[in-house]
Amino acid sequence: MDGNDVNTGGKCPVMHGGMTSSGTSVTDWWPNALNLDILHQHDSKTNPMGPDFDYREELKKLDVGALKADLHALMTDSQAWWPADWGHYGGLMIRMAWHAAGSYRLADGRGGGGTGNQRFAPLNSWPDNVSLDKARRLLWPIKKKYGNALSWADLIILAGTIAYESMGLKTFGFAFGREDIWHPEKDVYWGSEKEWLAPSDARYDDVDAPETMENPLAAVQMGLIYVNPEGVNGVSDPQKTADQVRETFARMAMNDEETAALTAGGHTVGKTHGNGDAEALGPEPEAAGPEAQGMGWVNPNMGGKAANAVTSGLEGAWTTEPTKFDMGFFDMLFGHEWELRKSPAGANQWEPVDIKEEDKPRDASDPTKRRNPMMTDADMAMKVDPTYRAICEKFMADPEYFRDTFARAWFKLTHRDMGPKARYIGPDVPAEDLIWQDPIPEGPSNYDIGGLKAAIAASGLSQQDMVTTAWDSARTYRGSDMRGGANGARIRLAPQKDWAGNEPERLARVLSVLEPLAAQFGASVADTIVLAGNLGVEMAAAAAGFDITVPFAPGRGDATDEMTDAESFEPLEPIHDGYRNWLKKDYAVAPEELMLDRTQLMGLTAPEMVVLVGGMRAMGTNHGGTAHGVFSEAPGALTTEFFTTLTDMTYTWVDAGEGVYQIRDRNSGKIRGTATRLDLVFGSNSILRAYAEVYAQDDAAEKFVIDFVNAWTKVMNADRFDIA
Template sequence: HNSTHSLAPQKTESKPVDYEQVYKDIADILEDNDYDDGSFGPVLVRLAWHASGTYDKDSKTGGSNAASMRFAPESEHGANAGLKVARDLLEPIKAKYPGISYGDLWTLAGVVAIQELGGPTIAWRPGRTDGVSAQSCTPDGRLPDAGKKEDHIRDIFYRMGFNDQEIVALTGAHALGRCHTDRSGFDGPWSEQPTIFSNEYFKVIAGRKWVKKDLPNGGWQWVDKNSDTTIMMLPAEISMYNDKAFRPYFDLYAKDNDRFFEDFSKAFGTLMELGVPFKGDEKVYRFKTTNA
């Protein structure tokens, strides 16, 4: 026998991952009446998006491949505040399926959350390989700053390779979830039913009169002039809505939920794959939504 054998790094022989079963296991842990509006879905979507949205098409760095948000400093970037909740939530799933990479797990969790909360089917495939150290971290500042204007939002998303239509479609994910004062400093949800994925975001932004509201932390956001709900919009979003080139897509998606679902599904599928060196032979999954 080869005497160096025992000194070689142990290759972990893990059995092939049953991604259909992983989907179901994630679907099972979404609901929690003690958390936010009753679902971990929105924060999982935000995790998947922040893992992917660091991509830079010119340097081909960032994106979901390495799951570099596991490491400081990326885990500590201001944009990622609060996402430990989502990462920790998925640890028991990772423990149950050691063969799945964090990048695959996080992006799959985003897909599960969107589908289970009523959104479109999103094509997904495995193939991400975990980074092993902070060297895989991306520089701070690659994710959008909600306090800035539409030109900043364009710069950020063009850097990932998206066009205006895709940017607006992707922002429709804000039908889900809410802002937290202890995470972003903003406060409140974008829709009345923040655990249901639909084109509601576009109806809300078009259908209300927005006024500025100062926040205790020195910032400000938009709130509905004629109602005492906590519905809000970020400074960047009203700037986008008032932009001539973005507006037609806001109008389109407010009127046409099917078109929104179709365009969102494509753009989100693309987002999840940014920076991933697929071999090309990975199976593409279109998961069946559970009836839970």
């Protein structure tokens, strides 16, 4: 057929599953349908390394000394295609690493620099990340040289750390071990706004009350890492900005002292860029044409000069010596009076009312010229806010204390999402255990496991007590930042022992039985809780007619209150658990959406979610012992009744109000049981129903038990990095 045939209309002759240029998909016809895509993130098909690739093994081949030497050399090897400020790339590399790590948020552990996600949309094209594509291209020769022995994620963070060393800071340490992803995390929720830098009001109940920012968000506007440097919604008010700084840094697990140290230490070096027309910049990387080869924000007016760059729109350095880590930030901020002015790009920034010529920083491209320094609204917040000011005065009185505090805060910023210290690799891993690393002592493994198991069986605990306690202990794990999980048995400590989702009274009763048994056999409480859960699953399998042993790996340790940063564990509190058919209260988000979010954080697939929910219902492990979704007169056997009931057309489902549905016999009208949305979604959603039908088949009983045990074991061992 002629390509110009009127019937083709010039359209692409290939039938795609979706229209990539418009961002639409065939499923967009049904916008309210449950979207399971978040459970398919980072499918193995996107990974070019193959199933046998082991990054931790590859790291053993890395010549760390040579790598660090190459990075030190890079810092002062200015390239004509993107010249370095003052001939030093330190400020650019620090900003790249900072903006990678700084996307971390404590509420759900997502973001951060642990996956190299800055290489992909949306982060690679955020307004706050203008020109960081250049930093990664500058690093490419080093990545190319070291190949698979060095991930992009590790390289990005290490580059920022080496930049600080190059500028005179004694860093606290560095750990390798971040493994790259290979696909955008497009299902991570970064906010509901449909435009970049939309007013902050969109994510606050009250923009003047920073604590009302929508969870799990931490940045004040779409496309920013932290706060607007020009002030709240671009209107300067240092005290209001201080309030937002405090909230947004708290949402990434930083206290006031760490926040002040990071602000001062971050702005002790480098500069902002706004010496030109921001409107003249080309499109961001994801919007640029193929000739741009993945680089964005082309500046037609740069003229080969670093001083002509435009990124944030603010223009100038903070200190007299922007390539040295010193006390210059404090000298400048507290040594001058400041007034609000406009940058060449038209942005609000603070400049000194009066300053000596020799105290001005030199031009980034021409050392014979000096330029005015500047401060952002967030910098002025350190002077205006009483708490931040007192901390800064403490730093000024003791420069060594400031250096140490900043070095530790930088290490925390860049390692917070790596999980426990057991995941750290390399010669520069600090020996000191830090409370934010959620330390757990090594647990015993040479005790009589069989004897302990028999004692648990004879203890009088019900099967439901065993399974629910183990589940509640393990379900806190989230793969986003490798926190939570059964290891450490923190379910017996504050705040977890008092969480409503853990049924405190029941939990205390179960622990009063398991803790003495752990002591009697020389086992950790953490191991004992998991072993009891495994025993409960084995009992349920036996009741269904299957003799199976649930795999058990001893060696978990028991954390103490002193090892636990209780405040930072508060965001891990479950407010819902679809696996135990529980909601703390009604939320704007549908229960099934919440279940998908928790499932993804636990690292489970959609089929694993289906088999676990079906098994938990069959065993009668609902929160509070409710009967919703427990379609058996004698719950406890690991049977497929949940799935056979959902798919049985002899039943109809009737909305009984208040989130409860009745199962009725179509002919007699007799009520067979009750269910919630969390149950019915496994029959109503076409994908989940397809999985449910697998287990509803007459030949599925054994497969169901085996699949449940495998998924259960994955949850129990999710945080066992010592056996991975």
